[in-house]
Amino acid sequence: MKKVQKARLIAALAVVCCAAAAVAQKKPESVIHYRQSVMDMIGWNFAPLGAMVKGKVAFDANEFALHTQRIEFLGPQVLEGFEKGSDKGAETDAKAEIWTHFDDFQTRLDDFIDASKALDEAARSGDEARMKEQFKKTAATCKACHDKYRAE
């Protein structure tokens, strides 16, 4: 192997090694903080939908679609916040059962992700009744997970 090639190979290996090390170095407290932030953002965007569905504020289809789009974007990012080893390390309401029943937890998360996709589709259909109906179905997926895996 030529000297230059060898140097390049070593440099490439160094990048691979250190990227892997950076992933392994994620602190449990950062993971916990991340999942709480994502949940907070989901909640932040879910609240105005609830207010519209309950008639507390005037229904606005554009406003509705803005929030459903954000929720749909956040759903697939939740899983990273429940990495193994993040059961403790900071104050958390996540129950230990998450990690002992991870398949079930993930099924409930997938139900939420599917529901939030359908919610965003409903928002884009312009059909207000469909939006309200799908909002309720989505809210049920939050509850289905919180009831089992989130401390009071």
Ligand code: HEC
């Ligand atoms: C698959 C499970 C799951 C789903 C689905 C889910 N959550 Fe959560 N949520 C949790 C867990 C677990 C916590 C506790 C996280 C912690 O304290 O570390 C939480 C915490 C929260 C919090 C508090 C965040 C904080 O600051 O501590 C809010 C707000 C929230 N969820 C809103 C929602 C809303 C709204 C939905 C549905 C649109 C939803 N969640 C769907 C599991 C879920």
